[in-house]
Amino acid sequence: MNQTVKELQSQFKQLRLVETAEELPRLLREAEQVSWTYLELLEAITHFELNKREEKSIERRMKWAKFPYHKTLMEFQVKEQNALSERQLTQLQELNWLEQQYNLILLGPPGVGKTHLSVGLGIEAIQKGFQVYFVTMGELLHLLKTQEFTHKSQVQIKRLQASDLVIIDDLMYMAMDQREANLFFQVINHLYERSSIILTSNKSPEEWGELMGDEGITTAILDRLLHRVEVVSMNGDSYRMKNRQNLF
Template sequence: MNKTVKDLQNHFRQLRLSETAEELPQLLREAEKESWTYLEFLEAITSFELGKRELKSIERRIKWARFPYIKTLQEFQVEEQTALTSRQLTQLQEFSWLEQQYNLILLGPPGVGKTFLAIGLGLEAIHKGFQVYFVTMGELIQLLKTQEFAHKSQVQMKRLQASDLVIIDDLMYMAMDQREANLFFQLINHLYERSSIILTSNKSPEQWTELMGDQGVMTAILDRLLHRVEVIHMNSDSYRMKNRQHIF
């Protein structure tokens, strides 16, 4: 065998290991410097390729999530609010609630950190291997109304419905007519016990019925959303709704 490094790099590229192909000269230098065994060298190559693939997967899932901005949980000032303790925030980051299809409802006026917390949890979930989708309520209604004839909406709805965690921001910021309410119910019914949902709203669930065109539909929606849910009030102590299972 008389292969050059460039020959080996081309072989790696043919095997669709392009990241390893680029890194190969450096890996060979390090192997020689550290006197790696064959096994150690193979482990270094495979670990490098897997690490790069995981990084690309995370980047792709962050792009698909469509966050309006990037804010991590490390930037969330837990000591500046009373809704969550550090221990409770740590519990949320363990994502056992997501694995069990629990929902979170973050309530409070604008500017208290509802969306910040939702995005932070979404980013953390992506890094843990989950698929996440972020959408405002206004965008969601538009997607639901155009998915039958708009290809772009169809693509986005498929990604949303395939996600482990769906974040709906500014829920019930405006009234819904009967058609919109029915479309929203169909989505919630599809996600029920398939995905977890984080909802942010400046109105409590008791007020949502007033903004829904059909109270019967709203009752059905609430029945699914509140089956297993944690409600966190972002401008005062957390409170619990009666007759429901909860996380903390």
């Protein structure tokens, strides 16, 4: 029972409690200073370890998500546009739609905050334990066309397929050929009723058929996307343009 602190630290590390091992001297000093009971000390140790594990889990999920930048919903200027009220933004933030596997389609011209809103919701989802994957439409098509012979693309597609929430940015920014449309359908079909999808686009679903070039594939994709969906139209002035900073 007369183990030294270093011996205890070594045993904690053997149990793969590395963070707690490093923190153990501080926890023991605090226990002595405030006269913790044995139970209080054990609670402090387990609480510290669980918090560290959750922090690392969030860090891993954030890295997995591949967001283009880190912008939270707190930074989203809801008063700068008319598409969402404070109450509606709060409802989205509660993520009931994600738990029920609903999709979100964010429509509007460049600069109105579609990507910011999607990233903010993705970060919120990660904080609440969900797996999230962000990809632009151009990047997604590249991954799909190279997955047969590129290990990196295979890994990314598997991560996408395993995610609870998939964010596809700039959908229909450019036209697809038939092969690309088929590959995109396979992704949507795989995610259907398994995951939620957030799509951002400057084209309404009625225009997607022209850009896919195949009415049958377009219909099949829309059937799956629109089965359980909330569409947010963010038409308005560019937030970036209204709030640009002068360089000189």
